[in-house]
Amino acid sequence: MYARTTTVWGRPSSIDDGIANMRGSVMPELQRMHGFVGFSLLADRESGRCIAASAWQTEDAMRASAPLVVEVRDRAAQILGGTVDVADWEIAVMHRHHESAEGACVRVSWVKVDPSHVESGIDLFKHSVLPALEELEGHCSTSLLVNRATGAAVISTAYDSAEALQHHRPQLDRLRDATVEQAGAQMLEECDFELAIAHLRVPELV
Known part of the structure; x- marks a missing residue:
């Protein structure tokens, strides 16, 4: 996908x-x-x-x-x-706990790794990041987009509301920092968005 x-x-x-x-x-x-x-x-x-x-x-x-x-x-x-x-x-990971509704809050993180480390980074995301996110109340879904040629990646994680995201922000920050360090990645930017249109019907890809 x-x-x-x-x-x-x-x-x-x-x-x-x-x-x-x-x-x-x-x-x-x-x-x-x-x-x-x-x-x-x-x-x-x-x-x-x-x-x-x-x-x-x-x-x-x-x-x-x-x-x-x-x-x-x-x-x-x-x-x-x-x-x-x-x-x-390339959509490397798509995981839904439950469907996101319009008005949900999405944290988007832009990172970059050495292109030779993309595959190991995907495995780390699947086996370490996703299980941790699954434990968070209000977590809707998470996706990982990658460019294997450049090592660029985009992580999008949706929550039921801005309040749910704000509640988990300290834990999310710690998880992000630990994952970036373990993957040898460079954190480029992070921003929160309103989910204005939710019609992405990508199947589960884990």
């Missing part, structure tokens, strides 16, 4: 218009494409940053969709009023 993330750094005042456009124009366009699995949208209302993720059954399907979505993607960026960054990923 594969995913494309489209990050838009837009105007905070345009977030609701951007969400409406994604729901009303972008999703219907994607749903007509071969190999499309699902879609989600994360939004940070303070900074205006939005991350749209589309999931695909195969890498070929994801790549074939790229030229077909340019127009709707550019229109979405115009509505949000910002710049766009697009990245393609």
Whole structure:
């Protein structure tokens, strides 16, 4: 399974218009494409940053969709009023404790490892991080996206509410720091987002 993330750094005042456009124009366009699995949208209302993720059954399907979505993607960026960054990923891990609802809170972490350590990093994530997250009340789901060529990775963990995430923040910070150290990874950034659209139907991948 594969995913494309489209990050838009837009105007905070345009977030609701951007969400409406994604729901009303972008999703219907994607749903007509071969190999499309699902879609989600994360939004940070303070900074205006939005991350749209589309999931695909195969890498070929994801790549074939790229030229077909340019127009709707550019229109979405115009509505949000910002710049766009697009990245393609392999979905290495997808685990759900229960379905995430719109309005859930998602912590996103960007990390990087030596490309030769990607596989061992995935194993560490599966066997150490996931069991720890499963113990946390309010944890909905966790995914790990990787680029094996560059060693870049994105970890997204959804919680029922911002309050649930805030309650576990000290424990999550300790888990993150220990995992980054053990994996020999570099922590690049971390940010919390509202789950504005929850329609990502990727099967369990653990």
